[in-house]
Amino acid sequence: MSQPPAEAQVAVKINEDYCSRCSICQSLCPFEAISKDAESGQIILDIEKCQVCGICYSACPAKAIDIIYYDCGSLLKYLEQAKPKYKSDTLVIMCKGSAPDFAGIKQIFGVSEFIPLSVPCVGRISEELLLQAMAMGINKIFILACDEDYCRFDRGSPLTGRRVLALNRLLEQLGYGREAVTLKRHSLKVKVDKDLCIACGNCAFYCPYGAPKLESVGGIRFDLDACRGCGLCVAVCPAFALEMDNWERERLSTTISQMLAEMKAPKVLIFRCQWAVFPPLNGESNPHVRAIDLPCSARVDAFHILEALQKGADGVLIAACPEDDCRQEGASGRAEHFMGMLKERLNQIGLGDRLHFCHVARRDPGQMDKELEQFNQSLKAIATKRESQ
């Protein structure tokens, strides 16, 4: 994704010159952020309510909506670069909320070589993008969406289902076979190791969805249909009896080690909610910064933060959604609470300044950079002070 110019730091906006006032965006917005002015008929976007899901962007027939994250142009540019890199004509588009690792994707779709495209909600993928991709020489498109009632943006997954159905009919008439685009649904869930469970009830108390059920005999039973994969229970389980698909403790530890090894000092490791910050398509290029995307800031684990500090991180920054924006029923507030407790302990050993928790909203694209800059400044001040002592 190319960096937008500084003056255009609005995540989503409606271009009045192109808007035909058809109200499709208004009818699809899951958050009632779009309204029609009764007098002028003008379509108005209330950015404070907008969750930047991109559904309106992908549905606007007049291309009157601009979005700065993962717009059609940058996605196509990414595909152009990725096609020779992955040496494949198969494209797998997946929602961040549902995507397992590459091995998992291979298993779900039965493909070995593919171009991966991970987006925050597949609902932002328009028919145009799929057609353009095919025109580019992509022969087969797989889409991995979240289970419908698991969709972080409520309507993204169901909408994609309808789109794929309609598009396949069209493509069939054009001679592309019955299923040029294949959609499957998948959601990441908690994994329970019953042998390790000490039946303390922490998960049952903290789960925003009532997925863990306390049973008088045998401890805890998980209703996986209710689990929405935030990972909060994993971070509060005192016995390490829970793991989150794709964000297993060991896997995160390995990632932390790898990232810190390839970074240049001073090193800042970011743990961010994947819904709070939409990362650049081509990864992070700043050698001093690496980020680990989590299913929700609540998955952030004191364990991993301390590990990062031990392995040479100069600072650890946690980026969570503002509590009102949290797509996980206030889980970001829990994360803030636990990070406060960890910071208090780090203060005791003189390392409190190395941990910074902040709220960033995806509707305010410059916020993350600002937080990072401020944190860097304070780390620099600590280093200068240490040297002068």
Added chain:
Amino acid sequence: MIVTALKPLDEILDSIFPYNRVLIAGCDGCTQPPRGLREAETLKKLLELAGKRRGKDFQFKVLSLVKQCDSFLTASELKPHLEGVEAVLSLACGVGVQTIAELFPDLPVLPAQNSHFLGQENREGGALEDRCSACGDCILAQTGGICPLTRCAKGLLNGACGGAREGKCEMDPERDCAWELIYQRLERLGKLDLIREFRPPRNYQAKAWRLTT
């Protein structure tokens, strides 16, 4: 459950400083907030970081025991892990620490926690509160299920003292007056006559030092 709070990290560090190979033993028993494997791992990392700043490289082992206060379980669970261990840092309450001390007379065992009370976990309020003093002579039947010995700051068995202001204790305005709570509860239950009954001074002999199982 027995409610504990982690000691200041500096104090823990001082206590383990003479040793290099330390086993951090969590407890999955009643101790709250949970002091199991996660807490033990977290403490290990904090102490490693803090130790480095003091120029000390600890070698920690980490495990969590089912119930440190159970001498049978603790003996069998802990023994296989003690080779080369110079000291045990226990995350359990004072009972767990003493159990290990009795089981392994030659092994220093150090508390990582301060034990506070037999408490209730108020999850929504995010608090743990003192509820039982283990006096050995329970009078909750007469006091509407509210223990004045524990919850009245003065431990009065015949209250109220008259010092409460708007239902709060004169010694701590954050704290509810236990006797006002008792009065309200007995009133709800239609048992206000109980409050007129005289309760003799606490019988300290009632508290047992040992009970047979």
